[in-house]
Amino acid sequence: MFEPETIKRDFPIFANNPDLVFLDSAASSQKPRSVIDAMTLYYERDHANVHRAAYALSMRATDAYEDARGKVARFLGADTDEIVFVRNATEALNLAAHAWGLNNLHAGDEILLTEMEHHANLVPWQLVAARTGAVIKAVPVTREGRLDLDAFDSLLSERTRIFSLTQMSNVLGTVNPVAELAAAAREKGALTVVDGAQAAPHLPVRVHELNADFYALSGHKMLGPTGAGALWGRREVLKKLPPFLGGGSMIEEVQLERSTYAPPPQRFEAGTPAIAEAIGLGAAADYLMELGMENVWMHDRQLVEYALDELSAVPDLILYGPRGEDRGGVVAFNLGSLHPHDLATALDEHGVAVRTGHHCAQPLHRRLNATASARASFYVYSTKSDVDRLVEALKKAREFFAGWL
Amino acid sequence: MSLLEELYRETIMQHAQKPHNFGPLENPTVRVGGNNPSCGDQIELFLKLDGNVITEAGFTGHGCAISQSSASMMTDLIRGKTLDEALELERKFKAMVVEGQPPAPELGDLSALQGVAKLHARVKCATLAWNALEQAIEEVRSA
Numbered sequence: 276m277f278e279p280e281t282i283k284r285d286f287p288i289f290a291n292n293p294d295l296v297f298l299d300s301a302a303s304s305q306k307p308r309s310v311i312d313a314m315t316l317y318y319e320r321d322h323a324n325v326h327r328a329a330y331a332l333s334m335r336a337t338d339a340y341e342d343a344r345g346k347v348a349r350f351l352g353a354d355t356d357e358i359v360f361v362r363n364a365t366e367a368l369n370l371a372a373h374a375w376g377l378n379n380l381h382a383g384d385e386i387l388l389t390e391m392e393h394h395a396n397l398v399p400w401q402l403v404a405a406r407t408g409a410v411i412k413a414v415p416v417t418r419e420g421r422l423d424l425d426a427f428d429s430l431l432s433e434r435t436r437i438f439s440l441t442q443m444s445n446v447l448g449t450v451n452p453v454a455e456l457a458a459a460a461r462e463k464g465a466l467t468v469v470d471g472a473q474a475a476p477h478l479p480v481r482v483h484e485l486n487a488d489f490y491a492l493s494g495h496k497m498l499g500p501t502g503a504g505a506l507w508g509r510r511e512v513l514k515k516l517p518p519f520l521g522g523g524s525m526i527e528e529v530q531l532e533r534s535t536y537a538p539p540p541q542r543f544e545a546g547t548p549a550i551a552e553a554i555g556l557g558a559a560a561d562y563l564m565e566l567g568m569e570n571v572w573m574h575d576r577q578l579v580e581y582a583l584d585e586l587s588a589v590p591d592l593i594l595y596g597p598r599g600e601d602r603g604g605v606v607a608f609n610l611g612s613l614h615p616h617d618l619a620t621a622l623d624e625h626g627v628a629v630r631t632g633h634h635c636a637q638p639l640h641r642r643l644n645a646t647a648s649a650r651a652s653f654y655v656y657s658t659k660s661d662v663d664r665l666v667e668a669l670k671k672a673r674e675f676f677a678g679w680l
Numbered sequence: 681m682s683l684l685e686e687l688y689r690e691t692i693m694q695h696a697q698k699p700h701n702f703g704p705l706e707n708p709t710v711r712v713g714g715n716n717p718s719c720g721d722q723i724e725l726f727l728k729l730d731g732n733v734i735t736e737a738g739f740t741g742h743g744c745a746i747s748q749s750s751a752s753m754m755t756d757l758i759r760g761k762t763l764d765e766a767l768e769l770e771r772k773f774k775a776m777v778v779e780g781q782p783p784a785p786e787l788g789d790l791s792a793l794q795g796v797a798k799l800h801a802r803v804k805c806a807t808l809a810w811n812a813l814e815q816a817i818e819e820v821r822s823a
């Protein structure tokens with residue numbers, strides 16, 4: 276049985292903030308005791324630099340670090356040597372864009388993105404486009420908040436060299452049909468990069484079934500610590516990929532003027548990595564696999580359906596995003612013409628923590644005709660009573676601002 | 681009074697809904713943009729000067745009640761002031777909302793924003809227009 280109330284007890288933050296209604300997990304999740312303990316234990320018992328020494332302590336640290344890589348690989352249904360540790364999804368996407376893009380894109384080539392991307396999956400491609408002369412195209416979003424698949428069909432062409440999209444929108448909660456779109460891209464000879472920052476924490480991911488070539492995730496959004504994320508790359512693609520950052524640990528042999536590089540994944544991990552954080556991410560992957568990602572997704576689905584039903588009954592509330600099986604646990608909204616910041620301050624008075632702003636998705640907000648929105652997002656420890664408190668606080672805010680909406 | 685009541689007074693909500701001096705000025709002496717990248721609030725501030733004196737001030741943009749009312753009241757207040765006087769008002773406003781000092785009498789209606797000092801997350805909203813003012817004055821002086 277999946278019991279969010281029981282799960283909540285694994286997260287010390289809630290014991291320390293008993294009245295907190297935390298609805299901002301899409302920005303960063305809370306951490307279970309097992310993740311915090313794994314990192315503490317590592318520092319107290321096993322810490323030394325990795326990959327560099329012959330003494331027992333360093334080998335133990337290396338084993339723990341590599342073991343964490345294996346856990347992330349299992350979590351994604353990938354092989355261990357296809358997992359590159361990075362700081363976060365942003366760095367993973369930059370790595371893919373720069374290492375692959377700068378070496379494979381030419382003037383006139385097309386980079387296909389979507390209108391619902393987080394800035395982390397827009398700006399790196401803009402940087403690469405500016406340097407290569409490649410052209411950016413973007414799949415528009417429909418009024419329901421889904422990708423316009425007809426537009427995708429007409430935008431995808433032989434000129435498309437790379438297609439980069441989010442598996443789940445951090446504003447609309449939409450889960451995109453990645454496998455189908457990536458297969459179409461592959462047929463045209465394009466690679467697909469998947470931004471899994473929101474999807475990886477919430478649904479079962481099998482990278483090969485997605486027909487993807489790269490998959491980016493952030494550990495801190497999936498119960499892990501800040502500072503550790505991963506880029507999965509399909510082996511054949513990673514093998515041919517030149518380095519992104521240079522330095523120690525990523526080389527085979529160094530001359531003064533040139534070097535040869537280590538095979539993946541080490542080729543992409545220059546310098547001392549965030550060892551404890553990677554171990555924490557491994558513990559987070561374990562925790563989630565123990566819960567079962569199918570169960571996590573089911574919980575998300577039930578909660579978001581409940582939330583959408585309840586929120587629909589709040590007068591003046593404008594809800595964004597689709598309804599259906601392809602909707603994850605993120606709900607963005609506005610209350611009448613009230614600015615979401617003012618709304619969030621009112622909700623905070625009732626202990627309800629939601630995020631406001633454009634959520635690093637300005638082009639999407641332009642499409643929604645909103646400069647900003649408030650967003651509630653759920654995770655494994657979120658409960659129906661959290662949703663009830665949100666609805667109650669919204670009703671009170673509406674009364675408070677009555678006359679100004 | 682709750683924090684919310686302290687913050688969202690009648691004055692603030694009225695300025696936010698019907699901001700004064702809203703709209704671009706024609707042939708401004710100086711025009712600067714400001715934004716709060718963390719939340720997307722934006723302002724464009726226009727000033728007309730006669731020598732050292734601000735004769736007209738206007739703004740466009742969008743944002744929350746705090747940033748809009750602050751811009752509305754600020755553009756009311758700085759009209760007819762010299763650049764030095766305007767900078768002095770900025771200093772006093774920031775002393776109120778950043779440091780939590782009691783409002784200086786010269787701030788007039790802007791004292792309604794003193795509750796912002798208790799809400800760390802909203803300080804940037806209140807100071808958005810004022811930072812644009814400071815930048816505008818710098819631009820005038822370096823031109």
Ligand SMILES: Cc1ncc(COP(=O)(O)O)c(C=O)c1O
Binds near residue numbers: 301302365366470493
């Ligand atoms: C869809 C999506 N992509 C990328 C990111 C960037 O994640 P990070 O800031 O951890 O690199 C986020 C985080 O907000 C996101 O929601």
